[in-house]
Amino acid sequence: MSQPTIESILQENRVFPPPEEFSREAAIASLEDYQQLYDKAKADPQAFWAELAEKELHWFQKWDTVLDWQPPVAKWFVGGKMNISYNCLDRHLTTWRKNKAALIWEGEPGDSRTLTYAQLHREVCQMANVLKELGVQKGDVVGIYMPMIPEAAIAMLACARIGAAHSVVFGGFSSEALRDRLNDAEAKLVITADGGYRKDKAVPLKEQVDLAIANNHAPSVKNVLVVQRTGQKVHMEPGRDHWWHDLKLNASADCPAEPMDSEDLLFILYTSGSTGKPKGVVHTTAGYNLYTHMTTKWTFDLKDTDVYWCTADVGWITGHSYIVYGPLSNGATTLMYEGAPRPSNPGCFWDVIEKYGVTIFYTAPTAIRAFIKMGEHLPKARNLSSLRLLGTVGEPINPEAWMWYHKIIGNERCPIVDTWWQTETGGFMLTPLPGATPTKPGSATFPFPGILAEVVDLDGNPAADNEGGYLVIKHPWPSMMRTVYGDDERFRRTYWEHIAPKDGQYFYFAGDGARRDEEGYFWVMGRVDDVISVAGHRLGTMEIESALVSHPAVAEAAVVGKPDELKGEEVFAFVTLEGDYEESEALEKELKQHVVNEIGAIARPGEIRFTDAMPKTRSGKIMRRLLRNLAAGQEIAGDTSTLEDRTVLDKLRGGA
Ligand code: 7RM
Numbered sequence: 171m172s173q174p175t176i177e178s179i180l181q182e183n184r185v186f187p188p189p190e191e192f193s194r195e196a197a198i199a200s201l202e203d204y205q206q207l208y209d210k211a212k213a214d215p216q217a218f219w220a221e222l223a224e225k226e227l228h229w230f231q232k233w234d235t236v237l238d239w240q241p242p243v244a245k246w247f248v249g250g251k252m253n254i255s256y257n258c259l260d261r262h263l264t265t266w267r268k269n270k271a272a273l274i275w276e277g278e279p280g281d282s283r284t285l286t287y288a289q290l291h292r293e294v295c296q297m298a299n300v301l302k303e304l305g306v307q308k309g310d311v312v313g314i315y316m317p318m319i320p321e322a323a324i325a326m327l328a329c330a331r332i333g334a335a336h337s338v339v340f341g342g343f344s345s346e347a348l349r350d351r352l353n354d355a356e357a358k359l360v361i362t363a364d365g366g367y368r369k370d371k372a373v374p375l376k377e378q379v380d381l382a383i384a385n386n387h388a389p390s391v392k393n394v395l396v397v398q399r400t401g402q403k404v405h406m407e408p409g410r411d412h413w414w415h416d417l418k419l420n421a422s423a424d425c426p427a428e429p430m431d432s433e434d435l436l437f438i439l440y441t442s443g444s445t446g447k448p449k450g451v452v453h454t455t456a457g458y459n460l461y462t463h464m465t466t467k468w469t470f471d472l473k474d475t476d477v478y479w480c481t482a483d484v485g486w487i488t489g490h491s492y493i494v495y496g497p498l499s500n501g502a503t504t505l506m507y508e509g510a511p512r513p514s515n516p517g518c519f520w521d522v523i524e525k526y527g528v529t530i531f532y533t534a535p536t537a538i539r540a541f542i543k544m545g546e547h548l549p550k551a552r553n554l555s556s557l558r559l560l561g562t563v564g565e566p567i568n569p570e571a572w573m574w575y576h577k578i579i580g581n582e583r584c585p586i587v588d589t590w591w592q593t594e595t596g597g598f599m600l601t602p603l604p605g606a607t608p609t610k611p612g613s614a615t616f617p618f619p620g621i622l623a624e625v626v627d628l629d630g631n632p633a634a635d636n637e638g639g640y641l642v643i644k645h646p647w648p649s650m651m652r653t654v655y656g657d658d659e660r661f662r663r664t665y666w667e668h669i670a671p672k673d674g675q676y677f678y679f680a681g682d683g684a685r686r687d688e689e690g691y692f693w694v695m696g697r698v699d700d701v702i703s704v705a706g707h708r709l710g711t712m713e714i715e716s717a718l719v720s721h722p723a724v725a726e727a728a729v730v731g732k733p734d735e736l737k738g739e740e741v742f743a744f745v746t747l748e749g750d751y752e753e754s755e756a757l758e759k760e761l762k763q764h765v766v767n768e769i770g771a772i773a774r775p776g777e778i779r780f781t782d783a784m785p786k787t788r789s790g791k792i793m794r795r796l797l798r799n800l801a802a803g804q805e806i807a808g809d810t811s812t813l814e815d816r817t818v819l820d821k822l823r824g825g826a
Contacts, residue, residue: 182569186576187608188585192558196471196605204606204616211620218620219648223247223460226467227499228261230429233456237646241676242666243653244646245433246457253427254436254459255298255331258498259291260427271503274477275320276522278367278509285320287501290327293320295425297328300417304393306359308333308428311438313357313391314484315339315348315375317366318508321397321414322484323494325361326437330455333428335435337450340485341366341373343770345381349388351440354450355655356390361414365400369512372400380405432456438655439487441593442710443664444681444699450655451487451593457648458491458596459499465597465618466496469587470530470559471604477556479505479522480532486707487593488563491649492532496597511537516544520552531579532561534706538571539736546578554579559604561587564706565738566694572611590614590694593708594665594680596649599623600692613691621647623692625684630669630677633685638695641684642669642677650678700794702731702739707772711794714741714775717768721761723751728784728792732776732801740776741765742801744784744822753780777801783818 193199198207211218216236223233233250262268272287285293306312312329314336316322322338329336337355339348352360362379365372376396383391396404397414406413436455440448466472478497482488484506497504505526509518519541523531541549560580562572567588576586585604591597599621600614607615617623625639626632633639643650654661669677683698697703700711711729718727726746731739745761747753758778766774779800785793793813799806800822813819 182610182612184569185608185610186585188605189583191583192471192585193605195473196603198468198471198603198606201606201608204603204619207619208617212622215620215645219246219460222464223456226463227252227456227460228257233432239646241671242662242678243658244457244650246454246646246648247432247460250432250456251429252432252456252459253331253333253430254455254495254499255294255327256427257459257463258327258495259287259294262287262501263291265501267501270474270501272498273320273323274503274505274526276505276507276509276525277319278370283320290320290324290498292423293324294327294331295423296418296421297321297324297414298331298425299421300395300414301328301334301359302332302425303417303421304359304395304412306332306334309435310334310358311355312336313339313348313352313355313360315341315343315360315362315379316397316484317341317363317368317375317399318483318506319363319366319397319399320506321361321363323506326484326490326494327498330436331425331427333430333434335437337438337440338485338490339440340483340770341375342368342483342485342772344767345378346768347770348378349382350447351450352382352388352391354440354447355438357388358390359393359395360391361395361397363397363399364404365402367400367508369510370514372402374402374404376404376411380407430455433652437490439490439593441487442701442708442713444701444710445712446660448710448713449657449660449664452652452655453596453649454652457650459495461597461647461649462491462496463499465601466492466502467500468603469589469598469601469618470532470561472497472500472502473529474501476529477503477505477526478530478532479507479526479528480561481507481519481534481537482532482563487596491597511540511544517548517552520549520554523554523557524552527556529556530559530561531557532563534564535562535567535571536565536705536736536738538562538567538575541579542571542574543736546574549578554581557581557584559587560584561589563589563591565703566696567612569611576611585609588612588614590682590692592680594651595643595647596651599643599647600694610691613687613693615691617692621645625686625692626669626677628669630672630675635688636685638683638685640669640679640698641682641692641694642679644675644677702729702741704731704734704739704741704772705737709741709769709773713769714743714765714773717765717773718743718745718761720768721764723747723757724761726784728794728797729775730794730798730801732798734776741773742797743775743778744781744797744800745778746781746783779822781818781822783815783821785818785822786814788814
């Protein structure tokens with residue numbers, strides 16, 4: 171099992187048409203239907219989105235202008251007023267869905283909870299009132315640092331309800347990383363839990379919040395709302411920290427949703443790039459609601475009887491768009507699972523599918539590769555016949571893993587939707603529509619209707635068939651990121667100038683290389699920048715380098731991705747030491763732990779190689795290409811003539 175290589179993907183020519191019984195029941199039931207929809211959207215994108223916005227969402231007030239596009243600044247449904255929490259909750263209460271399961275939750279220790287739409291609405295209203303009581307106002311930012319429990323979704327919806335923007339920080343991030351994000355967003359309040367369960371252990375969360383905001387290090391944070399999850403002992407600072415279960419006792423369940431302007435800030439979500447600190451990706455209300463609604467509806471071909479499970483964490487965009495907002499806006503039943511496959515319970519995912527009769531299962535290639543390794547006897551020992559549709563996200567899926575997923579989990583009858591998108595895009599950009607699109611293992615197939623995607627060269631010229639290039643989007647779409655929080659200039663530079671605009675045509679580019687085959691299928695090849703993907707988590711190599719050099723022993727650090735069978739990539743760090751330090755196993759361990767403290771366990775280097783010098787060009791740039799070759803244990807490929815000191819390479823190899 172390995173990552174897709176250009177060779178393996180070029181040889182991939184299997185095609186899987188949608189199963190007939192699936193197409194028969196599907197909303198978009200043939201390639202012709204898709205093509206028609208796509209053409210219609212392309213001919214008049216504004217009319218296309220306006221029609222759907224009218225039909226699919228509730229508005230307090232209709233918009234005046236569908237799209238105001240002053241590149242690269244887009245405003246959608248200008249003048250409209252709506253609330254995404256209303257669309258996810260209130261509007262379902264006047265239908266039979268009132269008592270339908272909105273959220274099914276399975277806790278790691280085996281506890282569980284189901285909230286109907288009416289119950290979820292009640293909890294959200296109560297938390298919204300508590301936030302107001304604690305001084306949160308429309309326009310404020312609230313940090314959310316939570317385990318995978320219903321209150322994570324409740325917190326997001328409660329913020330949206332009162333017009334506060336949320337900034338969810340993945341619970342696996344360290345207190346340092348949390349602090350940076352809280353400060354950048356100037357969060358007024360943090361919603362957290364005493365702890366959460368991760369792989370048979372109760373991990374502390376409130377303690378991390380304490381560390382993040384101690385000594386006035388995050389001065390904007392005035393209050394902390396704490397959900398009791400594990401019962402572990404935590405410090406509660408009087409006047410600042412409040413238990414949710416205490417405040418809930420007197421919280422009214424009456425809290426009308428605040429009418430929000432279409433372009434009001436909905437949330438900030440931090441993501442890694444190739445340079446600088448993580449960027450606060452800004453998403454706004456109406457366009458995000460519409461796009462996540464439509465992509466959930468069509469890509470998962472949602473039916474009212476579906477039990478839909480996305481295994482992501484709410485700390486990532488996938489959790490935002492496809493655990494919380496997209497499914498709930500559609501009135502679907504969304505399942506949330508606190509656990510993860512672990513040695514004590516390697517079949518836990520299949521247990522969850524069997525227990526709840528999951529019909530749609532959406533996970534990441536890295537998880538699939540781990541399942542393969544754990545053995546097919548595990549899924550085979552469970553009844554997975556409820557499944558009707560499978561999905562993947564996060565990285566290119568290697569055809570072998572795709573075939574295993576198709577055969578062993580899907581029993582050769584479930585279509586697979588390989589969805590390519592990003593934190594920045596808000597929702598699916600390239601994806602099959604399961605009743606319509608013949609799939610090819612490893613290809614995210616075609617653009618969603620309304621998305622004009624292309625593979626181009628640096629001058630913006632379309633690449634020839636099967637020729638690699640940059641994957642760009644050429645027309646604004648409703649859920650596109652609006653800016654980098656507090657840094658419009660960085661937004662422009664990062665996403666819109668890599669490929670220079672020409673003749674008024676702007677190209678959105680966020681870092682992936684791709685090619686299109688002769689039938690128009692897109693094959694995403696992976697990042698072309700210094701962003702790596704470890705177990706589907708996006709990390710900037712520079713962030714890890716900064717973490718390393720903040721340790722007194724480290725003079726210089728260069729981080730690259732090393733191909734890894736399971737995780738896709740692993741963090742591989744080259745480090746030169748300050749004069750007074752000597753390499754040792756103890757120091758290696760210490761540096762790894764240092765990265766964990768600075769960023770979080772997901773960034774822990776798998777390997778650190780000490781070196782006397784880095785391979786550099788004459789202008790002093792570290793030659794990462796060489797380091798990537800070295801990390802992968804490959805021969806150095808390509809030109810090394812620009813290398814300043816060739817003996818450096820021999821020394822580095824010697825360490826291999
Ligand atoms: C949703 C998410 C975005 C990056 C993106 C790609 C990679 C995501 C796929 C994929 C190939 C896919 N958001 N990526 N999905 N590559 N095929 N289906 O992952 O912001 O965290 O990462 O992930 O490189 O640029 S993210």
